[in-house]
Amino acid sequence: MGTDLPGxxxxxxxxxxxxxxxxxxxxxxxxxxxxxxxxxxxxxxRHPDTPLSRHRPEEVSAYLTEIGRKGGLKDWQFRQVVEAxxxxxxxxxxxxxASQFDWGYWKDSSxxxxxxxxxxxxxxxxxxxxxxxxxxxxxxxxxxxRGTHAHVLHALVAEIRRRAYSIRTEQAYExxxxxxxxxxxxxxxxxxxxxxxxxxxxDLAVRGNVAASTQNQALNALVFLYAQxxxxxxxxxxxxxxxxxxxRLPVVLTRxxxxxxxxxxxxxxxxxxxxxxxxxxxLMECVRLRVQDVDFDYRQIVVRNAKGAKDRMVPLxxxxxxxxxxHLAKVRALFEDDRRLGVADVYLxxxxxxxxxxxxxxxxxxxxxxxxxxxxxxxxxxxxxxHVHENGLQKAVKQAAVAAGLTKRIxxxxxxxxxxxxxxxxxxxxxxxxxxxxxxxxxxxxxYTHVLNRGGRGVRSPLDGVGV
Numbered sequence: 001m002g003t004d005l006p007g008x009x010x011x012x013x014x015x016x017x018x019x020x021x022x023x024x025x026x027x028x029x030x031x032x033x034x035x036x037x038x039x040x041x042x043x044x045x046r047h048p049d050t051p052l053s054r055h056r057p058e059e060v061s062a063y064l065t066e067i068g069r070k071g072g073l074k075d076w077q078f079r080q081v082v083e084a085x086x087x088x089x090x091x092x093x094x095x096x097x098a099s100q101f102d103w104g105y106w107k108d109s110s111x112x113x114x115x116x117x118x119x120x121x122x123x124x125x126x127x128x129x130x131x132x133x134x135x136x137x138x139x140x141x142x143x144x145x146r147g148t149h150a151h152v153l154h155a156l157v158a159e160i161r162r163r164a165y166s167i168r169t170e171q172a173y174e175x176x177x178x179x180x181x182x183x184x185x186x187x188x189x190x191x192x193x194x195x196x197x198x199x200x201x202x203d204l205a206v207r208g209n210v211a212a213s214t215q216n217q218a219l220n221a222l223v224f225l226y227a228q229x230x231x232x233x234x235x236x237x238x239x240x241x242x243x244x245x246x247x248r249l250p251v252v253l254t255r256x257x258x259x260x261x262x263x264x265x266x267x268x269x270x271x272x273x274x275x276x277x278x279x280x281x282x283l284m285e286c287v288r289l290r291v292q293d294v295d296f297d298y299r300q301i302v303v304r305n306a307k308g309a310k311d312r313m314v315p316l317x318x319x320x321x322x323x324x325x326x327h328l329a330k331v332r333a334l335f336e337d338d339r340r341l342g343v344a345d346v347y348l349x350x351x352x353x354x355x356x357x358x359x360x361x362x363x364x365x366x367x368x369x370x371x372x373x374x375x376x377x378x379x380x381x382x383x384x385x386x387h388v389h390e391n392g393l394q395k396a397v398k399q400a401a402v403a404a405g406l407t408k409r410i411x412x413x414x415x416x417x418x419x420x421x422x423x424x425x426x427x428x429x430x431x432x433x434x435x436x437x438x439x440x441x442x443x444x445x446x447x448y449t450h451v452l453n454r455g456g457r458g459v460r461s462p463l464d465g466v467g468v
Contacts, residue, residue, distance in 0.1 A: 015092070022091030026083055039084035052093045057101050060085055064106055065334065068373025069343060071383035078373055079110035102267030108392025109372030118167045118284065119387065120347055120379050142178045148186055153177065155229045164309050176221035189225065194234050197222050250417035251408050252451050258418055261410070264400035271323055272369060272393050273400075275301075276412055278317035280419035280436050282307070283394070283412040287387045291328065292364035296321060303438070305349070312438045328368065335366050338385065343374060345384045360384075420448045 016037060023036045043063055047055065067073065067081055082103065089098040113120055146153060156177055160170045177189070183200045184192055201219055204210045227233045253261065258277055265273050275286055285303050293302045299316045306312060316324075338344035344361045352359060359365050367387040377384050394412055401410040408414070416437070423433050434445040 019087060019092050022087040023083065025091065026087055028083060032080065035080055036084040036087065039081045040088050043081075043085060043088075052088075053095070055089070055093075055095065057097045060089070060101065064372060065337070068109065068371075069338075069341065071343075071374045071376050073373065075110050075112055079107060082106045082110060100266070104266065104392065104396055105268040105388070106372050108268070108388045111389040111391060112371070112373075112375035113378070113386050113389065115378035116171065119288065119349075120377060121167050121171070122161075122349060141182050142175075145178045145181045145186055149178075149181055149189070152189060152225075152229070156225055159229050160224075166307065166309070172217060173221040173224060176218045177225050179218070180222055190230055190232070193226075193232070197226075197234065249451055250421075250447060251410060251414040252421045252448075253406075253408065253410065253414060253418045255422065257404070257406055257408070258415070260404040260406065261397070261400050264403045265396060268327070268369065268388070269393055269396040271320070271327055273397055273412070273415060274317070274320055274323075276415040277419055278320060279314040280416050280423075281314060282416060283390050287367075287369055287390050287393075289368040290364065291331075291366050291368060294324065294328070294368060296325070306438050308438070308440060310438060312435065314436055331366065331368065331370060332363065334370065335363060343383065343385075345382060346370075347377065347384055347386060417448070417451075420445065421451050424448055424452055 019037065019040065020033055023033045028036055044052075046063060047059065064082065064085070068078065086098075086103045089095045089101070090103075115121070153174055157170060157174055160173060165173075180197070180200050181187065181189055183203065184196050197219075200222075201215055204215050204218060223234060262270060262274060262277075272286055275281060276283065279286075279301055281301075281303060285306055289301065290304075293304060294316065295301070296316065299318065300313050301316050302311060303314055304311050335344055339361065346360050346366055347353075348356070348360055348365065367385075369388045370385050371388045374383050374385050376382070377386075390412075397410065397412050397415075401408070420433050420437055423436070424430065430442060430445055430449065433448070434442050437445060439445045
């Protein structure tokens with residue numbers, strides 16, 4: 001098929017026909033498949049004298065890094081470049097190194113952080129406009145509410161930030177306040193009280209058929225609004241229909257299932273998933289790790305500003321030392337290149353960048369898992385290298401579970417559940433596990449003891465005592 005074509009634009013029609021077939025097999029549809037041809041040709045023009053069979057992974061990584069430094073590049077454009085090169089070297093040339101190349105990392109890097117992403121959303125001015133929720137506002141009619149009651153929402157968000165609640169809490173409480181006001185036909189919340197709140201919560205359960213946790217979140221948001229912002233503590237809400245709270249056990253993988261899952265992951269995704277299971281970190285805690293948080297000498301990782309605005313220590317698995325050191329060496333090289341080009345900059349929360357103006361360009365503040373490309377910060381307008389988007393690992397874990405033939409409902413959080421359950425099975429006391437997970441109450445950690453004591457492990461089936 002002419003795979004030894006020089007690196008310039010190919011003139012072999014049969015070669016490009018095969019390339020188009022490979023691109024379409026990856027799910028790329030017309031007319032975008034033709035754009036992939038253009039992306040591949042642009043890469044080949046950079047190596048006009050090198051036959052395709054002699055291209056190396058270092059050249060592909062360098063090219064993607066160079067393309068990724070174009071801050072104005074749109075997400076779909078960068079992904080198009082990655083997909084074009086993946087098809088070129090995996091399906092057409094079939095380079096021996098291509099199957100081991102970290103294509104997943106580069107695809108994850110194609111998605112930049114949206115304005116309402118939890119990492120950067122706190123930079124929004126007060127009152128928080130619902131950046132990124134335009135479709136939801138249109139569907140639920142929340143735009144007029146935010147316009148009419150901006151002063152109340154301003155006060156709500158300001159109080160939440162004063163108490164240093166998480167950005168997710170801020171977004172949820174502001175959303176439920178808007179939903180409540182919209183339900184009451186845009187009336188002033190100061191003119192309403194327990195009667196309207198009870199009707200709203202009942203409507204959520206009866207007509208909305210929401211989960212108990214959703215109804216409780218709405219209740220907590222409105223109690224906070226009235227007690228802490230409007231200074232009108234609510235009297236007893238009275239009787240209203242409550243959504244039924246199901247008692248669910250967490251999804252826990254066996255050690256063999258964890259191994260099977262990891263076998264179907266590669267590169268950066270393998271390392272991140274391994275850290276989730278080996279440390280018990282939450283997904284966002286993992287993607288937000290900074291270089292200074294990893295301590296090889298003490299064999300621990302510092303999880304900073306976790307849920308509840310608390311720091312904690314988790315073990316750094318010795319089995320990951322070599323892989324993590326190798327990964328950080330690559331990140332360091334990327335950082336040094338960025339610094340030489342004057343584009344080394346990273347996001348710092350809570351006005352730390354103002355307090356330490358040089359910190360965003362220091363090595364210790366860089367993300368352990370940075371994106372492969374620069375992107376424009378949607379809040380500040382600065383071009384930065386954010387952390388890799390968490391969505392990529394979520395998809396990769398689910399796909400790996402399917403590929404492994406696992407029949408459980410597996411996601412990234414299941415690895416955290418498995419970490420806790422396996423520690424208890426190994427004899428560690430529940431208080432130790434509680435501290436490693438960062439649970440405020442030991443009752444939250446107790447759920448893992450139920451997993452250990454239920455079913456086949458806790459009860460012997462009577463069938464086993466019956467003869468054939």
